[in-house]
Amino acid sequence: MSAPKLIPFLPSPHYSARPEQAVIDMIVLHAISLPDGHFSTQYVFDLFQGNLDHQAQPNLAALQDVQVSAHFVVARNGEITQFVHTPQRAWHAGESSWQGKHDCNDYSIGIEMIGDERQSFSQQQYTETARLCRCLMQKHPQIQQNRIIGHQDVAPTRKWDPGKQWSWAKFSRSFAHIQQQNLTFDRPSI
Ligand SMILES: [Zn+2]
Numbered sequence: 001m002s003a004p005k006l007i008p009f010l011p012s013p014h015y016s017a018r019p020e021q022a023v024i025d026m027i028v029l030h031a032i033s034l035p036d037g038h039f040s041t042q043y044v045f046d047l048f049q050g051n052l053d054h055q056a057q058p059n060l061a062a063l064q065d066v067q068v069s070a071h072f073v074v075a076r077n078g079e080i081t082q083f084v085h086t087p088q089r090a091w092h093a094g095e096s097s098w099q100g101k102h103d104c105n106d107y108s109i110g111i112e113m114i115g116d117e118r119q120s121f122s123q124q125q126y127t128e129t130a131r132l133c134r135c136l137m138q139k140h141p142q143i144q145q146n147r148i149i150g151h152q153d154v155a156p157t158r159k160w161d162p163g164k165q166w167s168w169a170k171f172s173r174s175f176a177h178i179q180q181q182n183l184t185f186d187r188p189s190i
Contacts, residue, residue: 007185012083014069025142026108031115031162070110078124096154130174
């Protein structure tokens with residue numbers, strides 16, 4: 001078996017403590033592209049790290065006062081980067097609720113996949129997101145597969161992501177095929 005792959009950690013200032021009694025029992029999948037339709041990770045990484053140059057592109061100006069993050073980002077090539085430690089509360093879901101429980105940030109882990117509403121997600125994103133979810137479920141056993149859901153499910157009036165390009169059937173197949181969960185995370189690499 002190959003050595004575990006250490007996920008790079010880029011610290012985000014956009015997080016807070018979870019409520020004391022919170023049990024992490026859900027994963028929320030998202031899609032993001034900055035600027036819209038562009039799949040480089042740089043602006044997304046900058047946004048989550050609080051370093052975004054809002055003047056760099058005209059449509060980034062709207063993000064000036066936006067403080068957001070996710071625990072993980074999955075790039076188009078499947079590379080995973082972590083921004084917030086999972087015991088901490090990342091700011092990804094906003095106003096949200098699932099099965100009568102409000103504020104999903106309190107009890108969920110957020111994964112942003114680079115993508116939009118027009119182009120298919122890559123096979124590497126299905127594979128690596130599934131692998132990451134398997135690892136997270138091992139670390140947080142209260143997360144069941146039916147509690148891996150979309151941002152659009154927990155905030156249906158506000159959010160579209162991960163959207164119609166994300167195939168939950170394809171994700172389930174990738175998830176079923178994951179044997180090796182050789183990822184190490186939550187340990188800063190820097
Ligand atoms: Zn989202």
